[in-house]
Amino acid sequence: MLLVVLWALLAATWAAPLDGRGSNGAPTSAAEDVLNMTVPIAVPTFGNIAGYWRQGHLDWHSLMRVPSVPSEDCANTRRLIRTLRMREEDRVSRLLNEWEGGTEDKSVDGFRMCGKVSEPCVLYGSQDICASDGLCYWCAASSVCLPRVPLSGLSTAPCADVPPVPSLSQWTDVVRYTTGRSVRQHDTSGCAAVITAPVITVTQRPGVEEMYFHWHTEIFDPLYTRLVGTASGRAALAQRRVQILLTSPLNPLFFNYFGLLTDLCPRAIVDLPNNTCIVSTLGLPSQVPARLPTYDHFMRARLLTPEERQPPARATVGIISRRVKRFILNEAELVRQIKSTYDVDVVILPLEDMTLEAQIAALHKTTVLVGVHGSGLVNALFLPRESAMIQIMPYKVGSGGDFFLGFAQRNAVHYYEWANTEATRTVLHGHHLPDSVLKEHGTVHKYVESVRAPVGPGGNPHYFTFWINQDTIVDWVSFETVLRRALCKGINKNFVECS
Numbered sequence: 001m002l003l004v005v006l007w008a009l010l011a012a013t014w015a016a017p018l019d020g021r022g023s024n025g026a027p028t029s030a031a032e033d034v035l036n037m038t039v040p041i042a043v044p045t046f047g048n049i050a051g052y053w054r055q056g057h058l059d060w061h062s063l064m065r066v067p068s069v070p071s072e073d074c075a076n077t078r079r080l081i082r083t084l085r086m087r088e089e090d091r092v093s094r095l096l097n098e099w100e101g102g103t104e105d106k107s108v109d110g111f112r113m114c115g116k117v118s119e120p121c122v123l124y125g126s127q128d129i130c131a132s133d134g135l136c137y138w139c140a141a142s143s144v145c146l147p148r149v150p151l152s153g154l155s156t157a158p159c160a161d162v163p164p165v166p167s168l169s170q171w172t173d174v175v176r177y178t179t180g181r182s183v184r185q186h187d188t189s190g191c192a193a194v195i196t197a198p199v200i201t202v203t204q205r206p207g208v209e210e211m212y213f214h215w216h217t218e219i220f221d222p223l224y225t226r227l228v229g230t231a232s233g234r235a236a237l238a239q240r241r242v243q244i245l246l247t248s249p250l251n252p253l254f255f256n257y258f259g260l261l262t263d264l265c266p267r268a269i270v271d272l273p274n275n276t277c278i279v280s281t282l283g284l285p286s287q288v289p290a291r292l293p294t295y296d297h298f299m300r301a302r303l304l305t306p307e308e309r310q311p312p313a314r315a316t317v318g319i320i321s322r323r324v325k326r327f328i329l330n331e332a333e334l335v336r337q338i339k340s341t342y343d344v345d346v347v348i349l350p351l352e353d354m355t356l357e358a359q360i361a362a363l364h365k366t367t368v369l370v371g372v373h374g375s376g377l378v379n380a381l382f383l384p385r386e387s388a389m390i391q392i393m394p395y396k397v398g399s400g401g402d403f404f405l406g407f408a409q410r411n412a413v414h415y416y417e418w419a420n421t422e423a424t425r426t427v428l429h430g431h432h433l434p435d436s437v438l439k440e441h442g443t444v445h446k447y448v449e450s451v452r453a454p455v456g457p458g459g460n461p462h463y464f465t466f467w468i469n470q471d472t473i474v475d476w477v478s479f480e481t482v483l484r485r486a487l488c489k490g491i492n493k494n495f496v497e498c499s
Helices: 002-014 028-035 047-054 076-101 108-113 127-132 211-226 231-241 252-258 293-305 331-341 356-364 375-382 403-408 433-443 444-450 477-489 490-494
Strands: 138-140 144-147 174-178 180-185 193-195 198-201 243-246 276-278 318-319 345-349 367-370 390-394 412-419
Touching: 028 180, 047 076, 047 144, 108 356, 127 138, 127 144, 198 211, 211 252, 211 293, 211 375, 231 367, 243 293, 276 375, 293 356, 293 375, 318 331, 318 375, 331 345, 331 477, 345 356, 367 375, 375 390, 375 403, 390 403, 390 477, 403 412, 412 477, 433 444, 477 490
Parallel strands: 193 276, 198 243, 318 345, 318 367, 367 390, 390 412
Antiparallel strands: 138 144, 174 180, 174 276
């Protein structure tokens, strides 16, 4: 039911033509504005704060995001927090030292650091960006961006003269945050910090930001639509000066997507200093202009060079190689079989280990995407139009079209499935099942054989924990039949001989 509602909410956005062109074939003005944004992406850096640290002005422990030790005497909790502190010490100290070694991340993936330090101000590498974040100020003496509200362990001795808070005399309507709560008021006095950049608030269900599927459907796609849906939003997007406020702290795993929209680090509302004032809020568009480019087109325009945006010259089969669970156990054999049977290129796509730029570039050249049921298949969005996707369904698991067919159709990608029908070609993981189930059936295999196929998300309570998390040995003979269909249709038939 949730998926049905979700698709309905996004249908209006996805139904629009995908190339940002009007009925006469010419780009619409708004679409052209969105696709031609050329302001460089300023990736957060540890460079400036590392120099400040070397001058002895920073206790680097103050940059760690670790919960404080509770006052109650709970040995297990205290042990866990000590472990987290040790991990944070290792991570933060490595980041500071890696910058000096020249290995700092220059990819948009560097925006993940925004959620990995206690104070994002220290990550801004230029005075311009620092000044755009109302919670920060630029210390010219040391060329470093510092928080207006002092951070414990961070000396401001070389930069004692904090600039005054901007005057709000021109604003008649201000939102003030105190202890995480917002109050709209006309009183503009007493603001500890003022956010003048246009603010957009992101609300999310707990945990969804850690799943690529939900990240796209519930967070990034709606956020992008709100930005491009109004002239003020597009203007803020063009200048890369949007302040994203999160209703609760998020895992920064996909903060690199925020970095496509703004140079300012996202902030959780609960982390705002008391008496933080906001003067400009981006509201919901009353009606999204027709034919605006969807965010996958925007991402290609922002991340790929003109050469990388060229259409593929050969058929290329890309196999998503998962690094955590749901493995294709005979991955290497599939590569050999495909290469020996067809005149195509085959690439392994370890998406978790690739930068976002590398992912989009590789997917744009992939004409057949192969992957086990999972969020990686959302990447059908970034394939060439008229390419193909093959979803591998684990043993007894029903169709995955309810999850990923919509992403394929949105980009005119031909959708196929291969299902494992042999119990001997799966590795089951019984530890995902409750003890009561194993006790009732004796073994995990007996439980599996007692369940009637196909297993779907609505008919089995263990669908998301057990059933989809199998490892699979793909049968080449039956898989090749599906692969041939994919290679003989759409863009692929231009490259493959299908007699």
